[in-house]
Amino acid sequence: MSWRTFHRPAVIVAESLRRLPEPPFVPGPAANASGRAVAAAIARSLAPPVAAEPSPAWLRESQRPSFSRALAAIRKFRVAMVADPVGSGKTWIALALAKSGPDQEAVVIGPSVLRDQWNRAAARAEVRIAFQSHEQWSRRGVHLPGGLVIIDESHRFRHPWIRRYDNLARVLAGREGVLLTATPAVNGLVDLAHQLLLFARDDCLAGAGIPSLLETLERGEAPPALADLVITGAPAPGRPAVAERTIPAGEEEERDGHEILEALGRLRLSPVRGTAALISGVFAASLASSRAALLTTLGRYRNLLLQGGDASRAGVRLGRRELASLLGREAEQTVLWSLLDVGGDGSDLVAEDLPRLEACIDALRERARLHEPKVTRLASFLDMSEVSVVFTGARATVDALRRSLTPASRVAWVSGSGAGIGPIRLARRDVLRWFGPRAPEHALGPRILITTDVLAEGLDLQRARRIVHFDLPWTAVRLDQRAGRAVRLGSTHAGVEIVTMLPPPVLETRLQLLDRLARKRPLPALIGLGQKPEPVWEWRTTLARRPVGDAETGAVIVDGDADAELVAVELRAGDLVVSSFSLARRGSAAWCTDHRLVSTLIEQAATGATREPDGAVIARTLAAAQRGIRSALLGASGALWRVRPVQGYARAALRRVQGYAREAIRRRDRPALAMADRGIAFLRRGQTAGERLLTQRIGESDDAEFERILAGLPRPDRVPPPLRARITGVVIVRAPPARS
Numbered sequence: 001m002s003w004r005t006f007h008r009p010a011v012i013v014a015e016s017l018r019r020l021p022e023p024p025f026v027p028g029p030a031a032n033a034s035g036r037a038v039a040a041a042i043a044r045s046l047a048p049p050v051a052a053e054p055s056p057a058w059l060r061e062s063q064r065p066s067f068s069r070a071l072a073a074i075r076k077f078r079v080a081m082v083a084d085p086v087g088s089g090k091t092w093i094a095l096a097l098a099k100s101g102p103d104q105e106a107v108v109i110g111p112s113v114l115r116d117q118w119n120r121a122a123a124r125a126e127v128r129i130a131f132q133s134h135e136q137w138s139r140r141g142v143h144l145p146g147g148l149v150i151i152d153e154s155h156r157f158r159h160p161w162i163r164r165y166d167n168l169a170r171v172l173a174g175r176e177g178v179l180l181t182a183t184p185a186v187n188g189l190v191d192l193a194h195q196l197l198l199f200a201r202d203d204c205l206a207g208a209g210i211p212s213l214l215e216t217l218e219r220g221e222a223p224p225a226l227a228d229l230v231i232t233g234a235p236a237p238g239r240p241a242v243a244e245r246t247i248p249a250g251e252e253e254e255r256d257g258h259e260i261l262e263a264l265g266r267l268r269l270s271p272v273r274g275t276a277a278l279i280s281g282v283f284a285a286s287l288a289s290s291r292a293a294l295l296t297t298l299g300r301y302r303n304l305l306l307q308g309g310d311a312s313r314a315g316v317r318l319g320r321r322e323l324a325s326l327l328g329r330e331a332e333q334t335v336l337w338s339l340l341d342v343g344g345d346g347s348d349l350v351a352e353d354l355p356r357l358e359a360c361i362d363a364l365r366e367r368a369r370l371h372e373p374k375v376t377r378l379a380s381f382l383d384m385s386e387v388s389v390v391f392t393g394a395r396a397t398v399d400a401l402r403r404s405l406t407p408a409s410r411v412a413w414v415s416g417s418g419a420g421i422g423p424i425r426l427a428r429r430d431v432l433r434w435f436g437p438r439a440p441e442h443a444l445g446p447r448i449l450i451t452t453d454v455l456a457e458g459l460d461l462q463r464a465r466r467i468v469h470f471d472l473p474w475t476a477v478r479l480d481q482r483a484g485r486a487v488r489l490g491s492t493h494a495g496v497e498i499v500t501m502l503p504p505p506v507l508e509t510r511l512q513l514l515d516r517l518a519r520k521r522p523l524p525a526l527i528g529l530g531q532k533p534e535p536v537w538e539w540r541t542t543l544a545r546r547p548v549g550d551a552e553t554g555a556v557i558v559d560g561d562a563d564a565e566l567v568a569v570e571l572r573a574g575d576l577v578v579s580s581f582s583l584a585r586r587g588s589a590a591w592c593t594d595h596r597l598v599s600t601l602i603e604q605a606a607t608g609a610t611r612e613p614d615g616a617v618i619a620r621t622l623a624a625a626q627r628g629i630r631s632a633l634l635g636a637s638g639a640l641w642r643v644r645p646v647q648g649y650a651r652a653a654l655r656r657v658q659g660y661a662r663e664a665i666r667r668r669d670r671p672a673l674a675m676a677d678r679g680i681a682f683l684r685r686g687q688t689a690g691e692r693l694l695t696q697r698i699g700e701s702d703d704a705e706f707e708r709i710l711a712g713l714p715r716p717d718r719v720p721p722p723l724r725a726r727i728t729g730v731v732i733v734r735a736p737p738a739r740s
Helices: 003-007 009-018 035-046 061-077 090-099 112-125 163-170 190-196 213-218 224-228 251-264 273-289 291-313 320-327 330-334 353-369 373-381 395-404 428-432 476-483 505-511 513-520 535-545 595-607 615-641 648-667 670-684 689-700 703-712
Strands: 079-082 105-110 128-133 148-152 177-180 241-247 388-391 411-415 418-421 448-451 466-469 495-501 555-559 564-573 576-586 723-734
Touching (some): 035 723, 061 177, 079 190, 090 105, 163 689, 251 353, 273 291, 291 395, 555 615, 564 615, 576 595
Parallel strands (some): 105 128, 466 495, 555 723
């Protein structure tokens, strides 16, 4: 195809659609098909695809459906996201997927704290792995070994603008991978898209009528076709039951918070309203954790004011980078930086605050010498006979708690700066050994583990009977991750208690932590995650778990309470099933895709009394559904065949390739023209995250690198064969005739 063809996208689409055949409305033999067999055929066609290979014998029964679906997704899309619930054994599913490959090896990219855990599991599964940490990929020059790529806690790769995402995306072209996370959507559905695009192309679901995965999820839509890529299995049997309770703050904590906030309110902080709100919010968030955490934050702020005074005398203004380095991660959690009126030139701080700040720090130190009421609240329900894990977001709070709780010999602690039991420092693995499933039994061993969120991901702490949220994180996802350390397979308890310590009302009013968590809590359900997924997503995964006996394509008429019809359809390109859908209606109403009605009619077909087949009735049903099937067929074909408009990030690259093509035509240079054709086809198709970065290089590189990039691009994909609609089943429900 010449490069000139790409100037006529509308013509190409029109010609493609004109070549579409009429769907073959022949469902297959109806007379010999039972209702149960037709229901099984429809359920099988609508459920996400599964691979036929058996899973390794060491997988649990509850893990095998996820393995089969993930293997099918990898073969079709190069990626599968295993988003099974926390503690259901995603590590073992990923190792089973690696074992199914020809080399039985993998490269695991995960948090460094999980290195030993992965190595032990891989040795037991007899899979060779090379472990690389997330932190390594924040640096350039990391070599990616061969084998299946497994990204554990993949939600850490949800931002395309961070360095580790950029570095990894560049080297994943053509690789197959597994994304493991129980919390893929932290702030929005677009988080899910960025993770999938590390391996999958943006148009990977075009056959289901979704031309752009990124644009669809950016709009907040979660189409059922995502079930082909994202595996959300049911909670595994054997996980402990969960009991939740909240512990409100007492009057002393409320009074303490009022007095401290009143003192801090005398600080001017900044003439820039957004900057002042940010700093004030961080102070309140630190106080919500502990007095010790607030003291640490105030100390950092004091150092910044001193630095600001030196900078001012030198004629330099402190900028956003300096402020962020002071406030740390809390800054992003309290106020979005993008909403602040802080320019690149810097933001003013009020140096005159320094004496008042010193007075606040001195007064807070005096309070810190007294017993903190929040610690008293924690001690009131902690029981040394029960193993508990106490989570906090602040390292200073860990230090304060381990000094306050008694006896110290029963209190272990882990933070980013170290680990130990009581006053004795130990290696982190030695501390965690007391809280895992194979912990040593010792009457005097530690019973309480106090930790920051450094342990909130991936680790097995199944010996814990209680999880305590000492302070609240900024997202509901973190709450689930904390709880998942104990609510997992292999727990030594039938039930786990989750205790949330609520902030005093004065701090909740300022921070609105509970309100923020309530707003974000429904987000995982939009894509079928958590304990109560939305039916629109759960519908297809439920079909995948439905017991399927003998299946037979056909049509069946069954008795029911009211007239209704169901037509199930597969869209095929040659022998490949591109997508499947169903149309249903009650009586003479309009056809719809309501999954609840579809599920009801499948169940009626499987259990209802079958009538004698009637060819005329079946023909009328198919004729009535023809318009809806034709519309779906054209929509999917348009998404598959249309020439995509070049995205803004690719326009400079396209102009350069087109100029190269014109020069090749002038020189009659066929090899160069072929390279230009590959370049234009590459820019017009859906791209992975790494291919987007390569596209930017095409527009910015020098001439020698430009030609090297073009020469290394794959040949354009063949034009897909025309789509055809194949009926996989027809269910017609007829009510008994009314009595006269």
